[in-house]
Amino acid sequence: MTNKRIFEALNGASSFLKENGREEAVARILLQHELGMSHAGLLASMRDEISEDMYERFWNKILKHAAGTPVQHLTGVEEFYGRTFHVNENVLIPRPETEELIEETLQLIKRYITSPTPSIADIGTGSGIIAATMKCEMPKAIVTATDISPDALKVAKENTQRLGADIAFKQGDLAEPLYDQTWDVILSNPPYIAHSEAPELADSVRDFEPHLALFAENEGLALYEKLAQQLPDLLKKPGIIGLEIGHTQGRAVEAMLKAAFPEAKVYVKKDINNNDRMVFCINA
DSSP, X not given: OOOOBHHHHHHHHHHHHHHTTSOTHHHHXXXXXXXXXXXXXXXXXXXXBOOHHHHHHHHHHHHHHHTTOOHHHHHSEEEETTEEEEOXXXXXXXXXXXXXXXXXXXXXXXXHOOOSSOEEEEESOTTTHHHHHHHHHSTTSEEEEEESOHHHHHHHHHHHHHHTOOEEXXXXXXXXXXXXXXXXEXXXXXXXXXXXXXXXXXXXXXTTSOGGGTEETGGGTHHHHHHHHHGGXXXXXXXXXXXXXXXXXXXXHHHHHHHHSTTSEEEEEEOTTSOEEEEEEEEO
């Protein structure tokens, strides 16, 4: 039996994923990963044969994805803000909406923070995307990241080391490890999904991503309530808080920060899809 050609492997896998209710494009991503090729390289090699071993490894990944395993767990990576981050089952997979949190924060720092070496805290860092991106975009910033999960911190440390981002890591619950100083900028993308919403989540999220990073009590608002209590003791003046939120939580989280910082400017910002996605507090 002759080996399959690359285009045959791709077409067969795409059709299989479509029949199983998954995105066809994942077949290309997984095939590129298995072959170690760029998209252009794959297109140029479509009529080449794929070895039996390689095809078997590729098809095993296709079967796992059809059963719900996120593509990022199969490739081990996800792109965020133009950089590649390693991910696994211990951390939340980076979402493009979080790039918008970074974008707005960088603009606010230019406007409000005068220190040439601003202190930035990332609470609940997960894979380290916020902390590492802020450090890479602002090399003079002094960045600290916290997480309650030692397994998540291990992933974050590996990512920041690979990117050459010098970041201090502290294990602990939310802002508790940060009380040794005050901060110019405090950022967080905490767990914010209500337990009642679990049945509505995609199986690739609900069954494969860490529940510690997904769910929170009190309809998903519990950790914002705790942060609103903690942050007044931690934020400098001028100082900036940026929180990512669930799309129904804007008004509630805005009210919490307004109560915690009565003199600050607090506002909800929508994401590119026009959903409430971030709440910012400028303690000027």
